[in-house]
Amino acid sequence: MFEYFRNLDRRWIFLLMLLSVAVPIYVIGKTKETFPETALPLATNVFNEIEALQPGEKVLLAFDYDPGSEGELGPMATAFTYHCSSRGLKLYFMALWPLGRQMIDDNIAKVIEPDFPDMVYGEDYVNLGFKAGNEGVIKVIVTDIKQFYTTDARGTNIEQIPMMEGIKSIQQMDLMLNVSAGYPGTKEWVQYAVTPYPKEIKLVGGCTGVQAPLLYPYIPQQLPGLLAAIKGASEYESLVIKAYPPAEGKEAKYMEAQRRMGPQLVAHVLMVLLIVAGNIIFFIERKRGARA
Amino acid sequence: MKRTIPLLLASIAGFIMIVAYFSPHTESWGEEVAVWFNILAAVAFILGGGNLLKIHLRKVSDRNSGWMYSVITVVSFLVMLFLGLWKFGVNPNPQFPDYGHWAGEYNDSTSPFYWLYEYTFKPLQATIFAMLAFYVASAAFRAFRAKNFEALLLLATAFVVLLGRTAAGVFLTDFIPADGPFAALRLEEMTQYLMNIFNTAGNRAIMIGIALGTASVSLKILLGVDRSYIGSGDD
Secondary structure, X not given: OHHHHHOOOHHHHHHHXXXXXXXHHHHHHHHOOOOOOOXXXXXXXXXXXXXXXXXXXXXXXXXXXXXXXXHHHHHHHHHHHHHHHHOOOEEEEEEOOOOHHHXXXXXXXXXXXXXXXXXXXXXXXXXXXXXXXXHHHHHHHOOOHXXXXXXXXXXXXXXXXXXXXXXXXXXXXXXXXXXXOOOOOHHHHHHHHHOOOOOOOOEEEEEOOOOHHHHHHHOXXXXXXXXXXXXXXXXXXXXXXXXXOOOOOOOHHHOHHHHHHHHHHHHHHHHHHHHHHHHHHHHHHHHHHHHO | OOOHHHHHHHHHHHHHHHHHHHOHHHHHHHHHHHHHHHHHHHHHHHHHHHHHHHHHHHHHHOOOOOHHHHHHHHHHHXXXXXXXXXXXXXXXXXXOHHHHHHHOOOOXXXXXXXXXXXXXXXXXXXXXXXXXXXXXXXXXXXXXXXOOHHHHHHHHHHHHHHHHOOHHHHHHOOOOOOOOOOHHHOHXXXXXXXXXXXXXXXXXXXXXXXXXXXXXXXXXXXXXOOOHHHOOOOO
């Protein structure tokens, strides 16, 4: 028995992981039930920063992620878009990742077009698209956005877009929201936008789980709020849905993070059990070795 | 000349960026350098594409191990490039009707470029990322051992954070009153404490170290002491 577990075929572990994710997805899909969520201070801060803005104020949304991290970051990007649209803010979308532009298009198609049909492109929201250059882009647009953005993502001249009128740099934004999957991302926005202009630029964001520990040193001065991975997104989502309940039948797409907490819970418990099991085997082995 | 000019360019650009940061009068110089940097970054995409073709075509021609994967890479690259640049199936832009599909959006939902992105690239990339969960689970079983005190500390921290980041954390320690004297022992509170105090302190120390190292290396590069970034000069 001991030998069997010691040399356990890793395909059994793969199967357990598959079941630990698939079963909760199925159950949550069937029952529509999610775990109750309590928002912790960092998610509450993100929510409060957006709530503090008045309708018509300007928000820059930088979606720096791609399909690889969409599972983790997509729900928070959707929640940001929904929250800002519900507040009647002016949304300026941009991306430092090549595929970020598609992530922006997805969110516009998912949130703004079906649920906020009164919002007009160019007047209430604009997609500035992707620009190559990583932190180099940030360094320029903090002082002169038109050096880089001569057109929006659709090829329309920036001078012909009503909501770009009078915008010289991103210092004129009332808040910046960043969804970050790595480099370039929140760290670069902190270093090249917030740090040189701490009074003018205010940043909150969301990031992947592996990135979160690296961003904690910037909290709270340079980064007042942070959604750390799907858990942070779930907390934030619960606050947004409570304040702005979606129309009937549209709740599911605004509860993606909360729905994903089920598979996350079972997968994390499985990980803990696997570590415990691995250590029991290790100690038995060591004891036998010592005896021999 | 081949080495001196790049050295000079790097040095001048670097010093301009430093001066621009400290003086508002020279701020526009820094912007100019940053714009040049971004033009170079865009050109790097072409260089990257060329390099990808060079490496993989050589692998195919030499019939190195795994050359079939190189064929797939090259074909995928060329197909996406071709469909994206030629804008096949893109609807014309109503603003510029005279230019036909050329003025349309390259990723229009009617184009094969969009289909390939939406139904091939996107699911494949998400799948590769999702597969990490399986390998991490396997590694957790085989490698995460409490071999010594430090490893034990790491294990305990991992358990607290793993459970604290889920609803299990709340359920398991829900019996501890949230406003009582032992509230700090609730798993979600312990997770916060670990992240805010220990993690922040450790990361700040590392960041300060990295920043000092970066400043020192940057200065060596700007002064031309460290020339390793322009290669050996042999080729």
